[in-house]
Amino acid sequence: MAVARRRFLTYLVAAPTLTVAAQLVMDAVAPATASAVIPTAPAIADLVDLGDILILAGLPTSDMLVLAVGEDGTATLGLPREEVGQGLTTAIAMLVAEELDLPLTDVRIELDDARPELLFDQLTGSSNSIRSLYDPVRRAAAAARVRLVAAAAARWGLAAGKLTTGNGSVVAPDGRTASYGSLSVAAADASLTGLTVTLKAESQHTLVGTPTSRIDARKIVTGRQEYTLDLDIPGAKPCMVRRPPTVNGTVKSVANEAAIRAMPGVLDVVVIPTGVAVVAETFGQALAGKDALEVAWGPGTIDGLSDDGIRTKLKAAAPSFSFLALTKHIDAEFDFAFVSHAPLETNSAVADVRSDHATIWSGLKSPIVAQQTIAAELGLPEDKVTVHVVQAGGSFGRRLFFDAALEAAQVSKASGRPIRLMWSRIDDMRHGRMRPATHHKLRATYALGQVLTFEHRVAAVETDFRHGLGEILTAMAAKLPTGLGNETIAQTLFLTTVKSPYNFGVTTQTLTEVPLTMHTGSWRSVYSANARGAEEILVDELATAFGKDPLSFRRTFLKSDAQRAVLDKAAAAGNWGRTMPPGHAQGIAFHEEYKSRTACLVEIDATDPKAPRVTKAVVAVDVGRPINPRGLEAQMLGGLTDAISTTLRAGLHIDKGLPLEGSYSQFHYARQKNSPTDVQVIVLPPAADAEPGGAGELGVPAAVGAIANAYARATGTHPRTFPINFDVDFTPFPR
Amino acid sequence: MPSHTFSVNGKSVTVDAPSDLPLLWVLRDLLGIRGPKYGCGIDVCKACTSHLDGAAINPCVVPVSEAAGHEITTIEGLANGDTLHPVQEAWLDVDVPQCGYCQPGQIMAAAALLKTTSTPTDADIDAIANVCRCGTYVRIREAIKAAAEKMA
Numbered sequence: 044m045a046v047a048r049r050r051f052l053t054y055l056v057a058a059p060t061l062t063v064a065a066q067l068v069m070d071a072v073a074p075a076t077a078s079a080v081i082p083t084a085p086a087i088a089d090l091v092d093l094g095d096i097l098i099l100a101g102l103p104t105s106d107m108l109v110l111a112v113g114e115d116g117t118a119t120l121g122l123p124r125e126e127v128g129q130g131l132t133t134a135i136a137m138l139v140a141e142e143l144d145l146p147l148t149d150v151r152i153e154l155d156d157a158r159p160e161l162l163f164d165q166l167t168g169s170s171n172s173i174r175s176l177y178d179p180v181r182r183a184a185a186a187a188r189v190r191l192v193a194a195a196a197a198r199w200g201l202a203a204g205k206l207t208t209g210n211g212s213v214v215a216p217d218g219r220t221a222s223y224g225s226l227s228v229a230a231a232d233a234s235l236t237g238l239t240v241t242l243k244a245e246s247q248h249t250l251v252g253t254p255t256s257r258i259d260a261r262k263i264v265t266g267r268q269e270y271t272l273d274l275d276i277p278g279a280k281p282c283m284v285r286r287p288p289t290v291n292g293t294v295k296s297v298a299n300e301a302a303i304r305a306m307p308g309v310l311d312v313v314v315i316p317t318g319v320a321v322v323a324e325t326f327g328q329a330l331a332g333k334d335a336l337e338v339a340w341g342p343g344t345i346d347g348l349s350d351d352g353i354r355t356k357l358k359a360a361a362p363s364f365s366f367l368a369l370t371k372h373i374d375a376e377f378d379f380a381f382v383s384h385a386p387l388e389t390n391s392a393v394a395d396v397r398s399d400h401a402t403i404w405s406g407l408k409s410p411i412v413a414q415q416t417i418a419a420e421l422g423l424p425e426d427k428v429t430v431h432v433v434q435a436g437g438s439f440g441r442r443l444f445f446d447a448a449l450e451a452a453q454v455s456k457a458s459g460r461p462i463r464l465m466w467s468r469i470d471d472m473r474h475g476r477m478r479p480a481t482h483h484k485l486r487a488t489y490a491l492g493q494v495l496t497f498e499h500r501v502a503a504v505e506t507d508f509r510h511g512l513g514e515i516l517t518a519m520a521a522k523l524p525t526g527l528g529n530e531t532i533a534q535t536l537f538l539t540t541v542k543s544p545y546n547f548g549v550t551t552q553t554l555t556e557v558p559l560t561m562h563t564g565s566w567r568s569v570y571s572a573n574a575r576g577a578e579e580i581l582v583d584e585l586a587t588a589f590g591k592d593p594l595s596f597r598r599t600f601l602k603s604d605a606q607r608a609v610l611d612k613a614a615a616a617g618n619w620g621r622t623m624p625p626g627h628a629q630g631i632a633f634h635e636e637y638k639s640r641t642a643c644l645v646e647i648d649a650t651d652p653k654a655p656r657v658t659k660a661v662v663a664v665d666v667g668r669p670i671n672p673r674g675l676e677a678q679m680l681g682g683l684t685d686a687i688s689t690t691l692r693a694g695l696h697i698d699k700g701l702p703l704e705g706s707y708s709q710f711h712y713a714r715q716k717n718s719p720t721d722v723q724v725i726v727l728p729p730a731a732d733a734e735p736g737g738a739g740e741l742g743v744p745a746a747v748g749a750i751a752n753a754y755a756r757a758t759g760t761h762p763r764t765f766p767i768n769f770d771v772d773f774t775p776f777p778r
Numbered sequence: 779m780p781s782h783t784f785s786v787n788g789k790s791v792t793v794d795a796p797s798d799l800p801l802l803w804v805l806r807d808l809l810g811i812r813g814p815k816y817g818c819g820i821d822v823c824k825a826c827t828s829h830l831d832g833a834a835i836n837p838c839v840v841p842v843s844e845a846a847g848h849e850i851t852t853i854e855g856l857a858n859g860d861t862l863h864p865v866q867e868a869w870l871d872v873d874v875p876q877c878g879y880c881q882p883g884q885i886m887a888a889a890a891l892l893k894t895t896s897t898p899t900d901a902d903i904d905a906i907a908n909v910c911r912c913g914t915y916v917r918i919r920e921a922i923k924a925a926a927e928k929m930a
C-alpha cells in the first residue's frame with residue numbers, strides 16, 4: 044500500500060525570526076493492490092509494511108518539525124530522530140536546502156531532545172526516517188520560503204509572484220536581492236497571511252538526487268565530532284560497571300568494597316540492579332576498580348543454557364509443514380547463530396541527577412520511552428527529566444535500548460554526582476543486545492516447471508521490542524489490515540517486514556518465538572537477514588532442481604518488471620556467468636522490503652573453505668527516489684559488510700548462560716582483509732512520481748543470500764548453519 | 779603520584795598520574811583530548827590509534843610512562859592548522875565516514891602507513907586491522923590510494 048496522499052498544515056511559530064512548523068494530517072488510508080507462473084497472493088508486507096505503520100502512527104502529532112531561519116541567514120531544523128551513521132542528517136539537510144534554495148552549508152540539523160508530545164513519532168528504526176519525513180521536511184522548508192518571499196514583496200512593494208529565490212536570497216526582476224537573513228525578522232510577522240505553500244516539483248530538484256558528502260564529514264575527520272563521552276559535562280566522573288558471570292545475574296554481596304574505594308582515583312562504589320558500579324577520576328581507574336571487585340553473584344535467567352540446548356528448543360518449536368510432499372519437493376533446514384550489534388562506540392551515557400530534576404545525554408533511537416522509564420526509576424515527573432539525543436557511533440538497532448542511560452541515572456542518583464558511564468567492550472558483547480538465534484524449515488513443492496507451494500517456518504528466540512515499537516503496534520492495531528491487529532507484536536513485525544518476492548504458488552511464512560529471558564533486540568533488517576537469506580539459498584537449489592541458471596530462474600519467478608530490472612542491472616554489471624577458476628564462484632540474490640529492492644552479485648574465493656574471501660561485489664538498488672545516492676551507496680556497503688561478516692564468520696556462542704565472545708578478535712566482524720577490493724553500487728534513477736522507500740536495512744538480506752550461494756557453488760557444499768566458519772578459535776575472557 | 783612530561787600535538791604537557799595508567803585515559807580524561815576513541819581497551823579494535831614520534835600506537839595499551847619525553851600526535855593534531863593532511867582530504871573526497879567513530883583511528887593508521895609506504899599495495903592496506911563496524915572498508919581503501927597519489 045502506498046500511504047495515501049497527504050495534506051499538510053504549516054504554522055507560523057511565534058518567534059523573533061522566522062520559525063515555521065509543519066504538521067501532517069492524514070486524509071485516508073487506502074491500501075492499493077499490487078501474475079506464466081502460479082501467482083502468489085500479495086503478502087501482508089506487500090500491502091502494509093512496518094514503515095507504513097510507523098508513518099501512520101506518527102501522523103497525529105502536531106508541530107512535528109520546527110524550522111527556523113536566523114538573522115545570519117542559516118536555517119535550523121530540529122530533527123526528532125537519531126543519527127548513527129546512516130546519513131539521515133545529511134539527507135534531511137539536502138531536502139531543506141533544496142526546498143529553501145539555500146546552500147547546503149547554511150543548513151543546520153539539530154537532534155531533538157525527547158519530545159513526549161510526539162508520542163510515536165520519535166523512534167528511529169524500520170528504515171522509516173526518510174519515508175516519514177520526506178514530505179513534512181519539504182513542507183516546512185517551503186512554508187519558510189513563501190514567507191521570506193512575502194516579506195521581500197512587502198519590502199519592495201512588488202507582487203510576490205514576480206520574485207524568485209536562489210542561493211539564500213529573494214531576487215527581484217530588476218536584479219535586487221534580499222538575503223534570507225535580512226528578511227528573517229520581517230518574515231516572522233504574523234500579519235503576512237493568505238500564503239499558499241507549494242512544493243518544488245521533483246523534476247526541478249537540483250541537489251536532491253545528486254551524490255552529496257556528509258555534512259559532518261569534516262568534523263569527523265578532524266576528530267571534532269562529539270559522541271556521548273566526548274561531551275564536557277562539568278563534574279561528570281567516569282564510571283564502569285562490573286557485570287555478572289551469566290546473563291541477568293544479580294549482585295548478592297561485595298566482599299572488598301573498602302579495598303576498591305582505596306584504589307587510586309576511585310571515588311565511589313555503587314550497587315545497581317545490573318551490577319556493581321565503580322566511579323573514578325579516569326576510565327582507566329574505574330576499569331581497574333571494576334576488575335578488582337570481588338562480588339558474590341546470584342543466578343541469571345539462562346544459566347544452564349548453551350547453544351545446543353537453544354537450537355533443540357528452536358527446532359522443536361518450528362511447526363511442521365502444511366503441505367505434504369506428494370509432488371517433487373525440496374526441504375531444507377537452516378540455523379543462524381546469535382549476533383552482537385557491536386557498534387564501535389560501546390553503550391554509554393552521561394547523567395546528572397539532582398533532587399528535583401535530571402538531565403541525560405546518550406545516543407538514543409527511542410528517547411521518549413527512555414525518558415519515561417528513567418523518570419519512573421528516579422521518582423521524578425517526566426517533565427523534570429531532560430533527555431538529550433547525542434549523535435552515536437553506530438547502532439544497527441542497538442540504540443533502541445537505553446540501558447546505559449538508565450544505569451548512569453541510577454549511579455548518579457546514588458553517588459550524588461554527574462556520571463559518565465561506559466560499558467567495556469567485553470560487557471557490550473556479553474551483556475549487550477544480540478540478534479536472536481533462529482531456526483528455519485523450508486519446503487518448496489513443484490511440478491511441471493512450476494513451484495506449487497513455498498513454506499517457510501521460522502523459529503526464533505524472542506526479540507525484545509520493549510523500546511516503544513511494541514506500544515506503537517498495539518496502538519495502531521485497529522488500523523491494520525484484517526487479522527493483523529490480533530497478532531502478537533512479534534507476529535505483526537514479522538508479517539509486516541518479511542515477504543517473498545516470487546510467484547511460488549501458495550506461499551506461507553510464519554514465525555514461532557521461543558521466549559528466553561536474555562538481551563535480544565532487532566538487528567539491521569530484523570527477521571529478513573536470516574529469513575530472506577535462507578529463502579534465497581533455497582531459490583538457488585530450486586533453480587538447480589529445475590535445471591535452470593539461478594539468474595534466469597529468478598527472472599522467471601519474480602513478480603514484476605521493476606524487480607527484474609534491478610536483478611538485470613547487477614547481473615550485467617557483474618558479468619554473471621563468467622568462467623571462474625576452481626574454488627571461486629559467483630552468487631546472486633534478490634531482496635525487496637519497505638518499497639525498495641536490491642540485487643547483489645558477489646564473487647568469492649573459497650579455495651580455502653575455512654578462510655573464504657568475498658573478492659568482488661555488485662549491488663544494484665532501487666529505492667524509488669534516492670535522496671542522496673552517495674549516502675545510499677554507503678548504506679549498501681554497510682549491509683554488504685554485515686552480510687560478509689555474519690554469513691562467513693561473525694556470531695556469538697552462548698555457553699552456560701553467557702556469550703563467549705568479548706572482543707572483535709573473537710566476534711569476527713569483517714576487517715579490511717575480509718572486505719572485497721572491487722565493489723560497485725548501482726543506484727537506479729528515480730521513477731516518475733515515486734516516493735523514497737526504505738534503505739537502511741535493505742542491503743543485508745540479498746547479500747547474505749548471494750554470499751552463501753557463491754560459497755555453496757565454490758565449495759560444492761550446501762551451507763546450512765551460519766556463520767559458516769564458526770569455531771571457538773580463541774580463549775574466552777574470564778567471566 | 780609520579781608526573782610525566784611529553785608533548786601532545788606540538789604542546790608540552792605534564793600530568794600527574796599512576797605510571798601504568800593507559801595513555802588513552804590520560805589523553806581523554808585528564809587532558810580532555812577526545813579524538814582518540816575507546817573501542818576495546820586491549821589493542822584489538824584500533825579505534826584509539828594515534829602516533830608516537832610519527833609511528834602508529836594504540837594508547838589504550840601504552841602506559842603513560844612510555845610517552846614521557848616523546849611526541850604524541852592525535853587526530854586533532856594531524857592537520858596543519860586549517861590545512862588538512864592529505865589523508866583527511868582524501869577521506870572527505872571519498873566521503874568515507876558513516877558513524878565516524880572508528881575514523882580518527884583509521885585516518886591515523888593510514889597516515890602512519892603512508893609515512894613508511896608511499897605506494898601501498900592492496901596487501902599493505904589489508905594489513906590495517908582497524909575495525910569499522912559500519913563497513914566503510916571499500917571507501918577507506920579508495921581514500922588511502924587517493925591520498926598516496928596526492929602525496930607522491
Ligand code: FES
Nearest residue numbers: 817818819824838
Ligand atoms: S581501544 Fe585501543 S585498540 Fe581498541
Ligand code: FES
Nearest residue numbers: 877878880911912
Ligand atoms: S564509520 Fe562507524 S565504525 Fe567506522
